[in-house]
Amino acid sequence: MHITETTEKVFAAIDDIWEEELLFLKTIGSFKSTLGNEKDIQMYIKNHIEEMNMKATSFVPDPKRLSSYQNYGHVEWSYEDRPVVVGEWKTNQPKIGKSLILQGHIDVVSAEPEHLWKHDPYNPTIVGDKMYGRGIVDMKGGVAAMIHAVKALQKAGITLGADLQIQTVIEEECTGNGALALLDKGFVADGALIPEPTTLRAMQAQVGVLWVRVKVKGSGAHVERAEKAQNAINKAAYIIQALEEYREHINTKPKHPDYSNHPHPLNVNVGTINGGDWPSNVPSECTLEARIGFYPGENPADIQREVKEWILKATEKDTWMKETPPEVTFYGFSAPGSSHSSDLDIFDSLNNAHQLTTNESLEQTAFTGTTDVRAFDEFGIPAVCYGPSGGNMHGVDEYLELDSLKMLTQSIAAFILDWCKEEQTSE
Numbered sequence: 001m002h003i004t005e006t007t008e009k010v011f012a013a014i015d016d017i018w019e020e021e022l023l024f025l026k027t028i029g030s031f032k033s034t035l036g037n038e039k040d041i042q043m044y045i046k047n048h049i050e051e052m053n054m055k056a057t058s059f060v061p062d063p064k065r066l067s068s069y070q071n072y073g074h075v076e077w078s079y080e081d082r083p084v085v086v087g088e089w090k091t092n093q094p095k096i097g098k099s100l101i102l103q104g105h106i107d108v109v110s111a112e113p114e115h116l117w118k119h120d121p122y123n124p125t126i127v128g129d130k131m132y133g134r135g136i137v138d139m140k141g142g143v144a145a146m147i148h149a150v151k152a153l154q155k156a157g158i159t160l161g162a163d164l165q166i167q168t169v170i171e172e173e174c175t176g177n178g179a180l181a182l183l184d185k186g187f188v189a190d191g192a193l194i195p196e197p198t199t200l201r202a203m204q205a206q207v208g209v210l211w212v213r214v215k216v217k218g219s220g221a222h223v224e225r226a227e228k229a230q231n232a233i234n235k236a237a238y239i240i241q242a243l244e245e246y247r248e249h250i251n252t253k254p255k256h257p258d259y260s261n262h263p264h265p266l267n268v269n270v271g272t273i274n275g276g277d278w279p280s281n282v283p284s285e286c287t288l289e290a291r292i293g294f295y296p297g298e299n300p301a302d303i304q305r306e307v308k309e310w311i312l313k314a315t316e317k318d319t320w321m322k323e324t325p326p327e328v329t330f331y332g333f334s335a336p337g338s339s340h341s342s343d344l345d346i347f348d349s350l351n352n353a354h355q356l357t358t359n360e361s362l363e364q365t366a367f368t369g370t371t372d373v374r375a376f377d378e379f380g381i382p383a384v385c386y387g388p389s390g391g392n393m394h395g396v397d398e399y400l401e402l403d404s405l406k407m408l409t410q411s412i413a414a415f416i417l418d419w420c421k422e423e424q425t426s427e
């Protein structure tokens, strides 16, 4: 692929609408779209897509329909007012290229503790060549880029040789059911690009992820009789220790080939703990929740069994817990890993586009987290993550590097042209 008159026109259009793209990103970054609060941003994007003369559809996921998929994440909450959105740009011409889905998640993780931020997490701020805000790099920047790549193609008067969809989904950060809902409804294509932050590399593999909840029981009392009581918080410390040992254990096992160069591919993270309500009470319950990584090719149900056995075995060291074992349950992510052969067409097309934009060849990467790519695996659709650079994802002062956003927008536009092809209009 080399610079043609068409790509020149499209890149010029990207320059022309650059300020508009930044403003769009600041606007979507100002929606606090944590779990349960996704409607306003989704309606904003839906309107935007309609203004681009695309056919926009939105609906809420139906967990009953989705529960039979391997990628389904068990939910304990409602989908009311929590839509997924899709915009379709259909070609009237005979199909000469391959159809494409550009997909991004608009849900963000909590920005707490917000007082630690230098910048207001929901009032995105540009300082130098960076924009700060919750979700700005993961992954509202990618959403802004994919929408503006399409806008630039339209502005340059391009007619694509295959259909294109823009999808914005919920729950990438907890179940993946948003992406699954769109695919299940028939919004499929010959390939998909998800501009998750990858420092402009192509994600070729990702680990599996599951969430576990452990409810530790104690026997509460006033602290003066504490020697007779069983303190659930103290007991939970055994479980935390056991999960730490499990993390070491799984990282000493032979590595999946995609992760052979990674020093520590599998993480175990205790993310929440809740117990007790008074310094002078012995807490009778303590619940902790953790995230566990595992390799592509391993079955989430097998890992759940292994984790449960590991935890229950650890409780045998304590007489109380042995007799009063904690409850171990699973919810949210039950996400298998993903590994793609690097000779898929989609990597070639992306490599062409990336080289055109950066003059460098495309590097591939294996990710130690999960993304919605795996939902596409279940539908046999080749999908790849390729997105901007930045830092502090899921942390304080998350930021996006703006040069990478510009390059990403160009790469996505070039990738669309390579993948969908351009309809040659006879003049």
Ligand SMILES: [Zn+2]
Pocket (backbone or CB within 6 Å): 105, 138, 139, 172, 196, 197
């Ligand atoms: Zn993300």
